[in-house]
Amino acid sequence: xxxxxxxxxxxxxxxxxxxxxxxxxxxxxxxxxxxxxxxxxxxxxxxxxxxxxxxxxxxxxxxxxxxxxxxxxxxxxxxxxxxxxxxxxxxxxxxxxxxxxxxxxxxxxxxxxxxxxxxxxxxxxxxxxxxxxxxxxxxxxxxxxxxxxxxxxxxxxxxxxxxxxxxxxxxxxxxxxxxxxxxxxxxxxxxxxxxxxxxxxxxxxxxxxxxxxxxxxxxxxxxxxxxxxxxxxxxxxxxxxxxxxxxxx
Amino acid sequence: xxxxxxxxxxxxxxxxxxxxxxxxxxxxxxxxxxxxxxxxxxxxxxxxxxxxxxxxxxxxxxxxxxxxxxxxxxxxxxxxxxxxxxxxxxxxxxxxxxxxxxxxxxxxxxxxxxxxxxxxxxxxxxxxxxxxxxxxxxxxxxxxxxxxxxxxxxxxxxxxxxxxxxxxxxxxxxxxxxxxxxxxxxxxxxxxxxxxxxxxxxxxxxxxxxxxxxxxxxxxxxxxxxxxxxxxxxxxxxxxxxxxxxxxxxxxxxxxxxxxxxxxxxxxxxxxxx
Numbered sequence: 001x002x003x004x005x006x007x008x009x010x011x012x013x014x015x016x017x018x019x020x021x022x023x024x025x026x027x028x029x030x031x032x033x034x035x036x037x038x039x040x041x042x043x044x045x046x047x048x049x050x051x052x053x054x055x056x057x058x059x060x061x062x063x064x065x066x067x068x069x070x071x072x073x074x075x076x077x078x079x080x081x082x083x084x085x086x087x088x089x090x091x092x093x094x095x096x097x098x099x100x101x102x103x104x105x106x107x108x109x110x111x112x113x114x115x116x117x118x119x120x121x122x123x124x125x126x127x128x129x130x131x132x133x134x135x136x137x138x139x140x141x142x143x144x145x146x147x148x149x150x151x152x153x154x155x156x157x158x159x160x161x162x163x164x165x166x167x168x169x170x171x172x173x174x175x176x177x178x179x180x181x182x183x184x185x186x187x188x189x190x191x192x193x194x195x196x197x198x199x200x201x202x203x204x205x206x207x208x209x210x211x212x213x214x215x216x217x218x219x220x221x222x223x224x225x226x227x228x229x230x231x232x233x234x235x236x237x238x239x240x241x242x243x244x245x246x247x248x249x
Numbered sequence: 250x251x252x253x254x255x256x257x258x259x260x261x262x263x264x265x266x267x268x269x270x271x272x273x274x275x276x277x278x279x280x281x282x283x284x285x286x287x288x289x290x291x292x293x294x295x296x297x298x299x300x301x302x303x304x305x306x307x308x309x310x311x312x313x314x315x316x317x318x319x320x321x322x323x324x325x326x327x328x329x330x331x332x333x334x335x336x337x338x339x340x341x342x343x344x345x346x347x348x349x350x351x352x353x354x355x356x357x358x359x360x361x362x363x364x365x366x367x368x369x370x371x372x373x374x375x376x377x378x379x380x381x382x383x384x385x386x387x388x389x390x391x392x393x394x395x396x397x398x399x400x401x402x403x404x405x406x407x408x409x410x411x412x413x414x415x416x417x418x419x420x421x422x423x424x425x426x427x428x429x430x431x432x433x434x435x436x437x438x439x440x441x442x443x444x445x446x447x448x449x450x451x452x453x454x455x456x457x458x459x460x461x462x463x464x465x466x467x468x469x470x471x472x473x474x475x476x477x478x479x480x481x482x483x484x485x486x487x488x489x490x491x492x493x494x495x496x497x498x499x500x501x502x503x504x505x506x507x508x509x510x511x512x513x514x515x516x517x518x519x520x521x522x523x
Contacts, residue, residue: 016517019426066518071353073515091355099353105346110270122262123354123361125255131262171355 004083005044006175006208007051007068011077014038014063014232037063038232041077045225050202050209052219052240054247055229061212064229065177068210069099081175095124099177100168104160107152113163114139114148117170124170131170138166141200158189165193169201176201178211182218194221216243256360263364292318293388306448309478313391316477319384321445323377324407324472327370328439328465331411333432334369335362336422349520358511366415370408381476394479402482403471406492410464413499420506423514439465464499467491 017031024032038060045051053061066072067079070086070093079086082096089097107116114135121131139148142162147155155163161181168176181197182190198221202209213219219226220240228236228246236246271278296315303312310317339362342348351361384390418431439445442452442460449457449466460466471488474480482489514520 018517063518069353071349071515071520072518073512091357094353094355101346101350101353103346103350106350108266108270108347111266112269115266115269119262119266120350120354122258123351123356125258125355128258128261167350 003047006047006049006082007043007045007210008080009044009064009068009077010042010079012038012041012064012067012074012079013076014060014067014072015075036232038067038074038229041229041232041234043227043234043237045208045210047208048206050198050211050222050224051227052223052225053210053212053227053229054214054216054219054243057214058231059229060232061229062179063232065099065179065210065212069097069177070094071099091125095171096173097175097177098168098171098173100164100179100181102161102164102179102181102183104157104164107160107163109153110151112149113144113152113155113159116152116163117166120167121170126170134170135166138169141169142166142196157184158186158193161185161193165197165201172205173207175208175210178209180212180214182213182215190215190218191221194218198222216247219243252357252360255356256363259356259360260364260367264368267368289383289388292322306450309448310473311391311394311477313477315384315388316390316392317448317473318446319380319390320472320476321469323380324465324469325436325440325443325445327373327377327407328411328414328468329432329436330369330373331366331408331415332418332435333415334366335415335419336432338362338365338369339419340422343519352520362419366412374404392476395476396479396481397475399471399475399480399482399485402489403468403475403485403492406489406496407464407468407471409496410468410492410499413496413501413503414464416503416507417499420503420508420510423507423510423519426519435463439463442466444469461491464492464495467495 014037016035016037018033018035020029020032041060041064053064055061063072067074068081068086070089073087081089082093084093084096086093086097107113108119117135117138118131121135122128124131126134136145136148139145142165144159144162144166147159152160152163165181168178178197182193185193201207211222213222220243223240226236226238226240226243226246227234228238238246292315296318299307299314300312304314307314307317339348342351352358354361381390381392385392414431414435418435421431442456443449443463443465444460445465449460452460467488471485471492474485474488
């Protein structure tokens with residue numbers, strides 16, 4: 001008997017309604033034209049699986065992982081991760097499910113990588129000693145030990161991505177959500193990061209991972225299975241060998 | 250881990266991070282000190298000018314315009330911290346991109362967003378104490394009559410009232426995605442009508458009545474009563490009740506607006522942009 005799925009999305013939909021422009025407000029409207037980012041997306045993911053989400057820009061990949069991480073509320077449907085509704089999950093949910101925010105602006109620029117991790121360790125509810133220990137261990141694992149005390153602003157793009165990954169692992173989550181983790185890295189840095197992600201971050205501890213990517217070589221290196229999104233709709237669910245066929249390359 | 254202990258951890262980590270970044274703001278620190286020195290100079294000469302003649306409007310405060318003005322400015326700054334501290338922090342976190350990463354952690358949103366204003370209040374309180382001490386030692390500010398028990402009652406009430414305004418301002422900032430219309434309106438109205446630089450007795454009756462609707466008016470009455478006149482808690486009961494009413498009304502409304510704004514940000518995806 002196969003294990004119960006860790007991630008279950010049923011009929012997920014997301015419609016963004018931007019604030020109205022001045023002209024629209026004068027016509028009595030509070031919102032601008034709605035944009036459908038996701039529509040009727042359903043899938044499930046088994047424990048320990050690495051699933052990549054592919055699709056052109058604007059296909060809804062980031063929207064999907066933000067909904068699964070509980071940072072965005074869906075307009076319709078449900079998303080359950082680790083048995084919990086992502087929209088209503090609280091602290092316990094966010095300990096089990098980590099959304100790795102890869103935005104390089106998401107750290108304090110003037111303090112060191114280590115100090116940044118200590119602060120996020122406190123937000124994870126770790127006691128000071130434990131936060132220090134875990135931060136040191138993670139900095140070592142992501143290869144930032146020597147740069148740990150340098151100000152974050154001096155970090156290269158790759159170092160920032162690795163620090164973001166270390167932050168995502170502070171709580172030792174069961175499920176990890178990554179949005180284009182190698183975006184902007186040079187080819188060698190991207191290859192090393194993929195290898196590290198697959199072997200050390202996901203496979204070894206037996207985590208479940210969802211990775212958004214537009215890079216076929218990345219998806220081939222990481223994925224057990226690929227979901228293809230286009231214009232917010234799921235139009236394919238296939239093994240990585242079928243990327244070219246699914247994308248029409 | 251229980252919530253107060255966890256919040257204490259977050260607050261301490263936040264303070265450490267802020268302090269470790271202070272070294273990077275040396276120029277801003279010196280500019281601020283220069284601004285402070287010129288402001289103090291202006292205060293001294295203005296107080297000499299106003300106190301040169303007997304002024305019936307200052308009789309209530311023993312003619313102590315220096316004390317009157319220093320307390321007015323400190324309380325106005327305290328209000329500014331309370332009203333705009335959280336909103337400013339949210340705006341910066343949205344622009345910097347840190348808000349989404351912080352909200353993605355297990356810490357509840359109130360804990361993520363609560364640490365910065367508590368820190369700002371703490372810094373403002375220390376700064377106010379330092380200014381008052383400096384004014385007493387260097388400028389001869391007379392605090393001999395101060396009633397410290399009244400001050401101990403006043404300060405938490407003032408913080409509670411200003412925090413309610415702060416939550417309201419933060420909520421509206423998140424909703425309208427512009428910097429804090431509440432802070433701008435309250436700030437300018439308060440300087441005009443709350444008696445920051447001049448006693449309210451110089452205002453016409455109808456403006457005095459409008460001024461009663463502002464929390465800073467009652468905060469100033471209580472602070473000046475406690476520190477300059479030495480009034481006891483019974484004599485300041487009217488101000489205490491007014492401040493408690495402001496806190497009792499503004500805090501739940503502010504929490505409601507803020508919770509709505511946070512949910513709205515999760516609906517429209519604005520946690521990560523501004």
